[in-house]
Amino acid sequence: xxxxxxxxxxxxxxxxxxxxxxxxxxxxxxxxxxxxxxxxxxxxxxxxxxxxxxxxxxxxxxxxxxxxxxxxxxxxxxxxxxxxxxxxxxxxxxxxxxxxxxxxxxxxxxxxxxxxxxxxxxxxxxxxxxxxxxxxxxxxxxxxxxxxxxxxxxxxxxxxxxxxxxxxxxxxxxxxxxxxxxxxxxxxxxxxxxxxxxxxxxxxxxxxxxxxxxxxxxxxxxxxxxxxxxxxxxxxxxxxxxxxxxxxxxxxxxxxxxxxxxxxxxxxxxxxxxxxxxxxxxxxxxxxxxxxxxxxxxxxxxxxxxxxxxxxxxxxxxxxxxxxxxxxxxxxxxxxxx
Ligand code: UT7
Numbered sequence: 470x471x472x473x474x475x476x477x478x479x480x481x482x483x484x485x486x487x488x489x490x491x492x493x494x495x496x497x498x499x500x501x502x503x504x505x506x507x508x509x510x511x512x513x514x515x516x517x518x519x520x521x522x523x524x525x526x527x528x529x530x531x532x533x534x535x536x537x538x539x540x541x542x543x544x545x546x547x548x549x550x551x552x553x554x555x556x557x558x559x560x561x562x563x564x565x566x567x568x569x570x571x572x573x574x575x576x577x578x579x580x581x582x583x584x585x586x587x588x589x590x591x592x593x594x595x596x597x598x599x600x601x602x603x604x605x606x607x608x609x610x611x612x613x614x615x616x617x618x619x620x621x622x623x624x625x626x627x628x629x630x631x632x633x634x635x636x637x638x639x640x641x642x643x644x645x646x647x648x649x650x651x652x653x654x655x656x657x658x659x660x661x662x663x664x665x666x667x668x669x670x671x672x673x674x675x676x677x678x679x680x681x682x683x684x685x686x687x688x689x690x691x692x693x694x695x696x697x698x699x700x701x702x703x704x705x706x707x708x709x710x711x712x713x714x715x716x717x718x719x720x721x722x723x724x725x726x727x728x729x730x731x732x733x734x735x736x737x738x739x740x741x742x743x744x745x746x747x748x749x750x751x752x753x754x755x756x757x758x759x760x761x762x763x764x765x766x767x768x769x770x771x772x773x774x775x776x777x778x779x780x781x782x783x784x785x786x787x788x789x790x791x792x793x794x795x796x797x798x799x800x801x802x803x804x805x806x807x
Contacts, residue, residue, distance in 0.1 A: 480606035480657045481649035482807055483548065483613075486541025487642040487775035488534050489523040489762065494623075496520055499635065502628040513635045514760075518738025522638025522763030525621045530564040532573045534641035535619035538771070539578060542615070542643035550580040554611035557602055558587045559594030559618045559767035561796070562625060566677065574617065584611070591672070592734050592795025593662075594618060594767035595642070596803055599791070600660035602646045603803075607657075616644045618767035625674055627694035636736070637695075638763030642771020654786055655806055661716040662801035663709065671705065672697040672796035697796075706736060706794045707743040713802035714748060714792050721804050725750045728804075729787035730777065734794060735759040735769040744792065756782065766795065783807055 496510040496519070514520055525534065535558065543550060556578075558571035565573075571585035590597040595618035602614040619641035626634045649655055675681045676692040687693070710733060718725065725748035733741045738759050745755050756777045765772060770791050777783040787807050794800040 476607035480603040481655035483647040484545030485775040486538040487772040488537035525639040538641040538643040546645035550578040555584040555614040557598040559598040590799040593793040593799035596793040596801040603657040620766045640765040709800035711747040717802040717804040
């Protein structure tokens with residue numbers, strides 16, 4: 470990664486926004502959808518920390534959720550859609566395969582001639598996108614970038630698969646990243662990103678690409694649903710998130726105690742607790758909103774971050790450590806001063 474000293478400019482988070490669809494699916498409601506299972510609210514809550522997840526309305530698409538989050542983030546940043554130089558959209562559930570969600574959002578927002586890119590790194594997608602945005606700003610390519618994490622994953626959930634269906638929900642989060650002036654303390658310090666495609670079979674959504682085209686046969690096999698090896702992902706998640714957080718702390722010569730807030734990917738509260746324990750960080754310093762949101766993949770980190778700004782926990786000047794892992798498998802961390 471580029472050293473901070475080599476960077477021309479500094480990138481800062483100018484504003485954030487988030488949106489969760491109104492409809493809530495509780496564990497009790499979900500259990501009624503799962504056939505032949507011993508699943509209980511107690512099991513789901515104990516093993517994942519989740520009680521409710523939000524579900525998009527039938528007429529909502531992923532860019533609708535993103536639009537709501539983006540409007541708030543732009544307003545908070547005092548930036549007009551026409552001021553945007555770039556839109557980076559992290560998602561694995563775009564409205565369509567083509568055109569990109571970022572181009573659809575550009576139109577819905579009324580942004581003008583700007584660069585628009587979708588980034589597919591599953592649950593690490595927002596951290597990857599924020600890293601790209603930070604470097605675009607730092608090297609002088611762009612001044613104002615909208616970074617989105619948005620998903621409607623409930624449309625790819627098999628409600629016969631009790632391992633997977635209990636976890637996922639829908640939502641969107643947005644950051645506006647801008648060039649900061651020298652006297653502003655707010656800054657993205659570093660990013661550490663990783664991928665390990667050798668174990669990509671632990672979490673897949675096979676259909677829709679060239680390997681498994683849209684055929685009745687593939688649908689009959691259930692290849693249009695997400696499938697995962699939960700226990701394997703669990704172990705991998707704690708290991709890689711701990712690795713990325715360790716790299717961030719070491720690179721910036723900081724200890725876990727100097728971090729004001731850890732904002733981890735919200736996949737399972739036990740994963741988050743495992744990472745916090747690894748760094749001897751109290752759970753009081755960890756933003757966890759999984760109980761009433763579930764796993765919204767690329768959207769969990771910006772939604773959690775925005776929620777904690779609004780409830781007064783994250784304040785300007787605080788040091789924040791973002792950490793994610795996801796299908797691919799991908800992982801990454803970002804250390805920033807808000
Ligand atoms: O963003 C990345 C996306 N994916 C993830 O983050 C997934 C990470 N993994 C997890 O969150 C957890 O592995 C799960 C929540 C998926 C499963 O929890 P676990 O504590 O790892 O359970 P397990 O897979 O070790 O299964 C324990 C038992 C098994 O029964 P036996 O073999 O011990 O008799 C499962 O069959 O629990 C059973 N089980 C369930 N029981 C009731 C699995 N799912 C359920 C369920 N209800 N929904």
